[in-house]
Amino acid sequence: MTTANPMPPLYRDRDIELLGVDLPVLRQVDRWCHEFLMRPNPELGRGGSVCPYLPKAMGLQRIALTVVHTAGRTDEDVDAVIARFRQVFLEMEPVSGPESLEKAILVILPDVSEQDAPAMVDETHRRLKADFVAAGLMIGKFHPASDQGGLHNPDFRPLRSPVPLLAIRYMVGSDLPFLNRPDDPVSDRVQYLTSYEQRFDGADGGRWAEHGRAALTEIRDGERG
Numbered sequence: 001m002t003t004a005n006p007m008p009p010l011y012r013d014r015d016i017e018l019l020g021v022d023l024p025v026l027r028q029v030d031r032w033c034h035e036f037l038m039r040p041n042p043e044l045g046r047g048g049s050v051c052p053y054l055p056k057a058m059g060l061q062r063i064a065l066t067v068v069h070t071a072g073r074t075d076e077d078v079d080a081v082i083a084r085f086r087q088v089f090l091e092m093e094p095v096s097g098p099e100s101l102e103k104a105i106l107v108i109l110p111d112v113s114e115q116d117a118p119a120m121v122d123e124t125h126r127r128l129k130a131d132f133v134a135a136g137l138m139i140g141k142f143h144p145a146s147d148q149g150g151l152h153n154p155d156f157r158p159l160r161s162p163v164p165l166l167a168i169r170y171m172v173g174s175d176l177p178f179l180n181r182p183d184d185p186v187s188d189r190v191q192y193l194t195s196y197e198q199r200f201d202g203a204d205g206g207r208w209a210e211h212g213r214a215a216l217t218e219i220r221d222g223e224r225g
Contacts, residue, residue, distance in 0.1 A: 022067040025110045025163055029065060032162050033058065033106075045152025053102065062103035064092065070120075071111040079127055082107055082166060086135055089168050104169040112164040117143035121164045130188065132168065133195045138175055140167040151177055171199055173208035180215050189219060 011019075037051040038058065049055055057063050066085075070078050085105055094100045112120050125141035132139040141148075142161035150156040179192035197212035 018067075022108075022110075025067060025108055026065050028162055029106060029108055029165065033063070041156070043150075043153055043156040044158070045150060045156060050158050054104075057102040057104060060099065060102050062099070063106065064104070065106045065108060067108045067110060069111050070109055075124070075127075078124060082124065082128060083131065085168055086132060086137060089137065090135070101170050101172060104167055107166045107168065109164040109166070112143070114144045117164045118145050118147075121166070125166060128166075130191050130195075133171065133179065133192050136171050136195075136199045138167075138169055138171050138178065140169075142167065171196065173200060173211075176208070176211055176215065180219075186219060186223065190216065193219070 033054060038049050038055045040048060041050050044050060054063070068078070068081055073081075085107060089103070089105050092103060092105070094103065109121065121141050121143045125139060129139055140159070142159045143164040144160055144162060146157055146159040146161075148157065148159045150158045176193075176196060179196050180189055184192075193212050193216045197209050197216065200206070200208035200212065202209070
């Protein structure tokens with residue numbers, strides 16, 4: 001059986017210039033995905049790769065990388081650019097079905113220094129997270145100075161990346177712990193869990209919706225107590 005060759009991409013002058021600037025960081029992040037996220041780690045606290053879903057997603061060619069330059073931009077400008085990737089993600093194939101859960105976009109932020117990353121990346125993530133979660137998506141924050149511990153080993157740092165970046169993917173049932181972190185403000189957790197419950201409310205996701213409702217009840221009972 002003959003397989004048709006894909007059409008070669010079309011490059012314009014500006015595209016070539018941008019590729020020349022961005023290719024090293026794209027390669028660096030791709031290498032980190034293969035050498036860290038897609039492999040087991042003895043400090044992880046469980047079996048399997050650091051990111052359990054990434055090996056399959058990479059094999060299916062469902063991971064897209066993009067570079068956003070932030071130098072000279074205001075916080076509002078950066079937020080607006082990254083927020084546009086919500087719709088880009090939703091329209092990226094596959095748009096439905098089980099395989100849609102295997103896709104992700106990594107938004108690389110190479111202009112952010114390691115020293116500035118905790119403030120810039122963490123705050124950008126904080127400002128955008130509620131809107132992404134409301135759309136049924138997760139947005140993760142990664143940078144070289146991340147202090148976020150792992151779920152199974154709080155001393156492990158799974159979110160440390162060589163270059164600051166934000167990762168966008170569909171929300172899945174097992175994301176509940178990431179939406180109910182004790183170090184997040186109660187008002188934010190209530191908002192996240194409400195969106196979580198709404199996403200999984202129905203026959204297929206009823207079990208996860210029930211877990212979300214239980215977490216909301218616990219938070220509200222704690223406030224009253």
